[in-house]
Amino acid sequence: MTYISIGLRRYVEERASHCCEYCLQPADLSFFPHEVDHIVAVKHRGTTDADNLAFACWRCNRYKGTDLGSFDPQTGAFSFLFNPRTQQWSFHFALEDARIVGLTPEGRTTANLLQFNSEERLAERRRASSSS
Structure with a gap:
């Protein structure tokens, strides 16, 4: 396991506004603590270092693992995963009700691999939106 200083962890969390940089789940609504992920x-x-770290919920971090890419479920072609340091979330994804829809190969591949729209994750998003 790689050591990440407390200061760097804090910086990554604050930069992400305390939300998962992949699925946007707020850390304060998650049962398990969010983690610092090596992109x-x-x-x-x-x-x-800060340029290769993202704040991730435990689900996104587990599903992503060490993967750099996978296959676009729409085209079957290989695609890299969404990179929160170099890419803008709203270009690659759209939130439609509780679903996160991939708009690009990177978005579709990431949404599929990280299982953004599993029943459990949809239910979490619905609960979060009804409590706000």
Whole structure:
């Protein structure tokens, strides 16, 4: 396991406004604590610095693992995953009611691999939106 200083963890969390940078789940609504994710895993020569770290809910972090990409469910072609450091969320995704819809190959691939629209995650988003 790679050491990430408390200051760097705090910076990553605050930069993300305390929300998962993949699915936008607020940390204060999550049963398990959010985590700092290496966007490019250390095993793929990713660095432990602010430019390669994202704040992620435990589900997104587990589903992503060390993956860099997968196959676009619409085209079947390989696509890299969404990178919250270099890409804008609203360009790659849209929120339609409780569903997160991928708009690009990266968006569709990420939404599929990270299982953004599983029944459990949809129910969480519905509960969150009804309490706001």
